[in-house]
Amino acid sequence: MLLLLTERAYGEALFASPPHFLTLEDREEIVFFINEPVVGAIASRTSSGVEVVVPRALVDPTLYTTTFRGDDTATIAGTRVVLAPAARGNAAIRITTSAAPAAVHAYSERDPPRLVIDLIAAPQPTPTPAGRVVARAARSAVRPAPEQAVAPQAATAISRPAVLAALAVTAPSAAPAKNPSAGRAPAPQATPHDGIASAAAESRAPLVAPTAAPPAAASAEGSQARDGRAGPKRACAWRRLGTVACCAPDPGAPAYASRADLAALARALATAADPATLPAIVGDEPAALYLAADRELAVRATSGRVLPAIDLYRRALRGAPKFFDASRARLNIALAYRALGFDAELQGVAQEAVKDPTRPIIDALIGDVARERDAVERARDAYARAAAGDALAVCLATRGRAALVLGTDPPGNASAQVARLPELCPPAILADPETIRVQARQQLADGQPRRALTMLDALRSAPDAPPSGVVLADIAAAAAAAGDDATARARWTELASGGFGARLAARATLGLAQLDVARGDDATGLRRLDGLGSAKALDERRRLATEALTRALRRGADVEAVAIVADQGLAPALLASADQIALARSYRVVGLGVESDAVLRALAERLGKDAPDALWEERGGAVLATNPPQALAVADEWLRTRGNAAPAEATALRARALAALGQGRAAGESADAAAALDPATARTVRLDVARRLRTADPAVALRLARAALDGERSPPLAASDTATALRIVAESAEATGDAPAALAAYRELTERYADQSSAEGAQYRLARLGAGDGGAAARAGYAELARSHDALERRVATAAETYETIVKPFENRRETP
Secondary structure, rough: EEEEEEOOOOHHHHHOOOOOEEOOOEEEEEEEEEOOOOOOOEEEEEOEEEEEEEOOEOHHHHEEEEEEOOOOOOOOOOOOEEEEHHHOOEEEEEEOOOOOOEEEEEEEOOOOOEEEEEEEEOOOOOOHHOOOHHHHHHHHOOOOHHHHOHHHHHHHOOOHHHHHHHOOOOOOOOOOOOOOOOOOOOOOOOOOHHEEEEEEEHHHHOOOOOOOOOOOOOOHHHHHHHOOOOOOOOOEEEEEEEEEEEEEOOOHHHHHOHHHHHHHHHHHOOOOHHHHHHHOOOOOOOHHHHHHHHHHHHHHHOOOOHHHHHHHHHHHHHHHHOOHHHHHHHHHHHHHHHHHHHHHHHHHHHOOOOOOOOHHHHHHHHHHHHHHHOHHHHHHHHHHHHHHHHOOHHHHHHHHHHHHOOOOOOOOOOHHHHHHHHHOOOOHHHHHHHHHHHHHHHHHHHHHHHHHHHHHHHOOOOOOOOOOHHHHHHHHHHHHHOHHHHHHHHHHHHHHHOOOHHHHHHHHHHHHHHHHHHHHHHHHHHHHHOOOOOOOHHHHHHHHHHHHHHHHHHHHHHHHHHHHHHHHEEEEEEHHHHHHHHHHHHHHHOOOOHHHHHHHHHHHHHHHHOHHHHHHHHHHHHHHHHOHHHHHHHHHHHHHHHHHHHHHHHHHHHHHHHHHHHHHHHHHHHHHHHHHHOOHHHHHHHHHHHHHHHHOOHHHHHHHHHHHHOOOOOOOHHHHHHHHHHHHHHHHHHHOHHHHHHHHHHHHHHHOOOHHHHOOHHHHHHHHHHHHHOOHHHHHHHHHHHHOOOOHHHHHHHHHHHHHHHHHHHHHOOOOO
């Protein structure tokens, strides 16, 4: 049976590093770290094992034809893996085992990206009653006295090839027992095949053969500790090895102090000595197995490739599950998985530790991983379980809760939790980089980015501090908050290169985009986010685009605002009401009247009677030029909805709509009413209505324009508006036959506001009106007009002046016969 679970892929996967092998209770796990999750892999059986074909995947040429072995001590038997390119751009993983697996589970994990292949071992046969009696008798015959317990030693003497060979000859009827040990495992009953007889014999020999007794110098207390029946109970001795936290062994424990080499290694591990100087350890007794796993973790912690150490811890737990340090080993497995970010594997350790005193601490680690994956509710639940544990669990839960609050956008205030850390946590955890990062983030939340930056720089520059991407991310955030854009950009750029993983690279890309948008380069910032497909990146893109749109609307950049909405696919309905109204105005300005009306109608339906006055005003203004009756209907509805609380703008809109319809008297009355409600805008309203009426009703236009010029309680008009009002007065007076008023308006316009656009042609109009006086006045007017900047005006003025000089004197003269 082959079962294959797949995940979504984002690009070509690259196999560039050797696989990792983990031996679990019921399966062997092969882990490949890759750059992208894979999808659509196909597993099939071959004559010699299993082949997994991964579509659209590459294999680094340095790994071609290299055979990777699951057991470093094996040369022939055991699990072997070969990576090779396959047809059509695929990659082939060829797996050979000494015994055919019962099933293969191949699945992809996304964070960090990895392909996991589980080789499920064939089930062991159910022993017959007679077989169990024989096995029990054999165990009774060879079981040593408590001070000479050797069962764990015998169990660890079984090599993986031997176990697989034994499994190969059993019948697939019963599942293997959990936590097998030599003291309880029955001897295989089936007769092995000739080809694996020696391996089967090797697998049986340690199960019944008594081995050498422990050293004579070992005390009864030490022998009990090695047997797992006694041992000191102590809290975790927290250590930070590179990027991995762990619990160091107790050098004073009898199980370790009973041998000089074990004691020396335990002391070196407890004092965090240089891994290169750690003495090697040999032996199959429980203390040696557990310390060997500790040593492997210390050696590999700097590189972060700690899966082999996890494998050794699991071997130790299988060999001596009741050893006094089993809880610490299980906790170190959890800490290693937490450093790798392996959520599923960490959950598995928690299930194994249901009755273990370290379970609350593991729950705190589960909360940390969930928090880093933005699974806020899962993190809260995990921290709540951890808070019910011992002092260390409470310390880690409090630290995690503080980080959870500080990780929101914008950051919350976790000062209460951070203030409790000194009383809850031991000095080793207070000096831990994760604790210092939480304290620095609190400083940042308190508005002290410089203090946060100082703490983080010191953490990064510590002599034994390994390169840490999360510290770089915090430094970049603190530098950005402190206004140090150069440092923030440098740190984000370093992370965006991908050297610290895809998650931090995506976060750095977001940070760079935020810096671009903050300095006004919205296009570059949004373009950076094109390649990010995560939900968080999409949310950030939408947020940045919305901020850019708001800034464009505030500064009146109508074309830019409309382009942002179109390019970024923003939904106007998701904007704030004020921004929707401003966007509708921008649509109207650029000529998209249909889109403008759609935005305003949708907003009006949603808000109903709670619609702001700005919405009514924009709705009326949007249709005033093209559909005056509709604008009048909007104004009347606005006045009915607001009643006595209707603002002056509603009456002003009604006046403008009536003026556009040519109803001068009603428009003038509405304009006067609006002016009375809001004297500050009286001049503007009257002038606008007069501009619309100067052709349809020049008499009303003349009155309104004069009122706009003579208003005492209103702020003075701008020069351009004053020139406009004078032009309306002049033209309206001329249309009504009031030549003196027209001459006075034109004269003031040409003398005081000649540089305004409303003064164009005024000089000619003045000359034409002055020509009615004849003689010198007309010639002077035309002479002044002849100096105009307008070529046409100059030609007309020259002709008129010539007429007044040559023709006019003889115009009414009659010759006598």
